[in-house]
Amino acid sequence: PVIMVQNVSFRYSSDTFGIDLDTRVALVGPNGAGKSTLLKLLMGEVTSSHRRNDKKAVACQDWQLELDLSPLEYMMKCFPEIKEKEEMRKIIGRYGLTGKQQKLVRWPEVSGVFRLACMLFLDEPTNHLDIETIDALAEAINEFEGGMMLVSHDFRLIQQVAQEIWVCEKQTITKWNGDILAYKEHLKSKIDKQTHDI
Known part of the structure; x- marks a missing residue:
């Protein structure tokens, strides 16, 4: 992996995982579960209390x-x-x-904002975007040739760009064995059960 995280601890249990240049992951979970914090850990914006985070040949480009x-x-x-x-x-x-x-929305693709990066770390990139713009963003992400980790609650974008779903909840990260639509159904069933139990 170009990024290897071992025994990371930042209000998580000790988790170990790797991200390769072909990784296309959507990180999902409830608000406040630590998804954005994990992205910041991976980009080196915050540090873990117990962390070994090896970055190999990763060029992160911050753009706005x-x-x-x-x-x-x-x-x-x-x-x-x-x-x-x-x-x-x-x-x-x-x-x-x-x-x-x-x-x-097309300028990141056209101007080459993605051209120097090996990995994209995207934190809620669809906030305040309409459907057409979300689809254009998905197209640009899919044309990007490096790895991608996305934090989003936008099932439309996730369905278009993610190959894996990782769930961040209860202080751990778990790979979801299914697509985002199966995860959405899981959430719906969970809410229905909680509502029924009340």
Whole structure:
């Protein structure tokens, strides 16, 4: 694995797991279970009290779109070596993005934000996105050639991009033996049982 975590402890039980460059994992579980904290541990933003986290050849790229810029201005800023706006318009046009179709959700894919990264760590990336934009994000993620770990409650996105489901709850991480729709049914049954028991 390019990232190996052994006996990590941060309000988790001691868990050991590895993430490879072809890993496509959705980390699911209840709010407050530690999903985002796990991502931060993996990216080195927080440290565990007892951790051995070996990172091998992982390039994490932190990016944020500047929504006050037009798509053309954004691309000009990302690629300062291209001086002429007309030249940039031609480059953008090669990706089939013209006029009103130039949606900022496509810029990570087009501008190469993903090109230098080996792993994507995505924490609730669909907050405040409409269905069309979620689908465009899923398409960009699926075109990315590295590994991906996603924290999300968005079953639509998870179904499109995740090959594995890991459940974070009760201070542990468990691989779910099924897809996200089976997990959704499991949650529904669990809620129905809790409601029935009341």
